[in-house]
Amino acid sequence: MCGIIGITSIRGNFREPIGKVIRRCLERLEYRGYDSVGIAVIRGNRIEVRKGKGKIAEVSVRLNFDSVDGETAIGHTRWATHGKPSDENAHPHTDCTGNIAVVHNGIISNFLELKEELMRKGHVFRSETDTEVVAHLIEEYLKMGYKPFDAFKAALSRIQGAYALVVAIAQEPNRLYFARNTSPLIIGIGHGANFVASDIPAFLEFTNTVIVLRDGEYGYIEPGKVYVEKDGVPVNIEERIRLISWTPEMASKEGYPHFMLKEIHEQPIAIASTLAGIDEREFNEVVNAILNSRRVFILGAGTSYHAGLVGDYLFTSMLGLDVHTFISSEYRKYLNAVNDGDIAIAISQSGETIDTLVAVRALKERGVKVVAISNVIDSAIPRESNYTIYTRAGPEIGVAATKTFTTQLVVLTVLALKLGLALGKITSNEYRGMIDLLKKTPDLVQSVMTNLEGRVKALSIYISKRQSAYYLGRGIGVPLSMEGALKLKEVAYIHAEAYPAGESKHGPIALVEEGYPVVFSILDDDNVDALLGNVMEMKARDAYTIGLVPEKYVGKFRDLLNVTLEMPNIDYRVAPIVYVVPMQLLAYYTAVARGYDPDRPRNLAKTVTVE
Ligand code: F6R
Numbered sequence: 001m002c003g004i005i006g007i008t009s010i011r012g013n014f015r016e017p018i019g020k021v022i023r024r025c026l027e028r029l030e031y032r033g034y035d036s037v038g039i040a041v042i043r044g045n046r047i048e049v050r051k052g053k054g055k056i057a058e059v060s061v062r063l064n065f066d067s068v069d070g071e072t073a074i075g076h077t078r079w080a081t082h083g084k085p086s087d088e089n090a091h092p093h094t095d096c097t098g099n100i101a102v103v104h105n106g107i108i109s110n111f112l113e114l115k116e117e118l119m120r121k122g123h124v125f126r127s128e129t130d131t132e133v134v135a136h137l138i139e140e141y142l143k144m145g146y147k148p149f150d151a152f153k154a155a156l157s158r159i160q161g162a163y164a165l166v167v168a169i170a171q172e173p174n175r176l177y178f179a180r181n182t183s184p185l186i187i188g189i190g191h192g193a194n195f196v197a198s199d200i201p202a203f204l205e206f207t208n209t210v211i212v213l214r215d216g217e218y219g220y221i222e223p224g225k226v227y228v229e230k231d232g233v234p235v236n237i238e239e240r241i242r243l244i245s246w247t248p249e250m251a252s253k254e255g256y257p258h259f260m261l262k263e264i265h266e267q268p269i270a271i272a273s274t275l276a277g278i279d280e281r282e283f284n285e286v287v288n289a290i291l292n293s294r295r296v297f298i299l300g301a302g303t304s305y306h307a308g309l310v311g312d313y314l315f316t317s318m319l320g321l322d323v324h325t326f327i328s329s330e331y332r333k334y335l336n337a338v339n340d341g342d343i344a345i346a347i348s349q350s351g352e353t354i355d356t357l358v359a360v361r362a363l364k365e366r367g368v369k370v371v372a373i374s375n376v377i378d379s380a381i382p383r384e385s386n387y388t389i390y391t392r393a394g395p396e397i398g399v400a401a402t403k404t405f406t407t408q409l410v411v412l413t414v415l416a417l418k419l420g421l422a423l424g425k426i427t428s429n430e431y432r433g434m435i436d437l438l439k440k441t442p443d444l445v446q447s448v449m450t451n452l453e454g455r456v457k458a459l460s461i462y463i464s465k466r467q468s469a470y471y472l473g474r475g476i477g478v479p480l481s482m483e484g485a486l487k488l489k490e491v492a493y494i495h496a497e498a499y500p501a502g503e504s505k506h507g508p509i510a511l512v513e514e515g516y517p518v519v520f521s522i523l524d525d526d527n528v529d530a531l532l533g534n535v536m537e538m539k540a541r542d543a544y545t546i547g548l549v550p551e552k553y554v555g556k557f558r559d560l561l562n563v564t565l566e567m568p569n570i571d572y573r574v575a576p577i578v579y580v581v582p583m584q585l586l587a588y589y590t591a592v593a594r595g596y597d598p599d600r601p602r603n604l605a606k607t608v609t610v611e
Pocket of ligand 1: 300303304305348349350352401402490606607
């Protein structure tokens with residue numbers, strides 16, 4: 001889960017040192033890892049490497065990245081897997097001669113055998129990483145007289161595992177080699193420069209013309225050329241060139257202190273764009289595929305799993321479908337149970353989460369049809385699925401998923417409504433009414449932010465001093481609570497757990513004492529009275545009760561709540577899209593109050609590409 005970038009350009013292309021350009025590209029990849037950072041620049045006939053432990057802002061100043069000039073460079077920002085974060089383990093890694101530099105995202109599973117073999121041949125290793133073997137392997141093949149591309153290919157044939165690699169070889173100052181196997185890698189075609197990176201925002205400042213590489217592909221970029229091969233055969237890439245609609249502004253903070261806050265605030269536009277981008281034909285195909293299936297399986301990881309649970313609720317309670325929702329990495333449980341009569345909905349904003357990808361492959365092998373819901377065009381999960389619906393949230397850089405969650409909910413709700421209409425579970429009037437309501441959600445989200453942001457910020461001061469919190473709800477409020485708790489846990493490092501409110505009496509309530517925060521999601525459904533009882537139970541134990549309450553029930557709950565966050569009166573089926581927003585803001589402001597950087601939560605990376 002590292003971020004890698006390579007640039008090769010014609011002389012004078014950037015009007016600033018390439019070290020500065022690559023530093024900026026790395027800043028946009030930092031969400032993928034931030035243990036250490038490094039760059040390698042080809043200068044004359046040698047490679048200069050600068051790298052160290054720490055975040056980009058600090059390391060790049062300490063090692064003066066901005067001053068390094070040249071035409072061809074690679075860079076890396078690391079999320080440690082093999083070897084602790086340290087200066088030595090930071091990428092790029094070089095061979096014994098220092099003329100080959102490698103950056104890598106993924107895991108080379110057979111690196112120990114290769115390392116022993118290479119050490120026996122006299123290679124000296126300087127890091128504990130799996131990556132370094134690649135540099136020494138290429139060195140070995142060059143020594144044997146291979147040409148650089150052949151040496152690169154020979155090295156690839158020896159390594160196993162998941163990888164995205166970019167390699168600079170000093171003797172070829174205008175070329176960078178790359179290879180993709182499982183870990184994402186995207187080529188950016190610019191003017192006077194070409195790029196290869198783990199994600200599009202890295203080079204968005206320079207180009208929005210991209211080719212998403214596929215597993216097993218490798219090749220090289222030069223300033224005016226892109227060459228891709230698979231299994232020794234050239235790949236026709238012309239037809240795979242895409243112009244993406246993301247703008248550089250979308251990938252910058254635009255005055256916000258953090259991407260997370262910016263992305264929370266972008267939700268009205270992200271929701272509106274996703275609704276506007278609905279392709280009726282695409283949805284109808286998916287609706288028909290679901291109608292022709294026996295059972296529906298929904299899978300995802302983290303926030304995407306929570307979106308799946310909201311979908312599950314709609315599909316089950318509103319439509320009466322036979323739905324099973326699971327966390328992607330637990331797919332093995334279902335393998336004996338599924339067959340070609342089933343359909344799966346795989347949710348992944350990045351489209352690259354390995355747990356979900358592996359599950360999709362296993363389900364497909366058993367004949368299950370797969371629908372992907374993703375925010376990234378041409379990413380692995382959509383590519384391997386039978387159908388794809390894209391959310392149109394724009395790039396999400398903050399590690400915590402925010403606008404991709406609400407847009408996933410939009411897609412799932414529209415799908416549920418279309419299915420409801422087709423199955424005769426809802427009337428066309430009701431369908432139109434619900435679609436109209438969905439169209440109002442951008443405004444509703446905006447007004448909730450305008451009305452509540454200040455109060456949530458004040459509340460965050462209280463929460464920031466607590467060690468633990470509960471999030472309780474009923475019905476569709478349960479996955480909503482799970483998402484609220486995950487946000488607080490991951491960015492503010494406060495232990496937060498979600499439960500069905502009814503279940504809270506069966507154990508969790510034992511922890512509740514004076515001042516213990518309990519966040520209730522109260523929706524306009526038939527759970528209101530039962531929730532009233534649950535709030536009373538918590539209040540009786542002196543909990544600090546916080547409620548997201550529809551305006552019409554505010555009076556009913558007022559005396560029982562320490563903090564009432566008034567929500568619009570809105571159909572409960574659409575409510576999660578609006579209700580999650582104050583919870584995201586609460587997590588954000590609590591993280592800030594505790595002095596943490598919500599964009600870079602410790603131990604986390606945006607896209608998890610290891611199982
Ligand atoms: C939480 C978060 C993660 C992701 C999870 C799945 O804020 O960001 O839990 O939701 O890693 O990622 P995708 O949706 O890319 O498959």
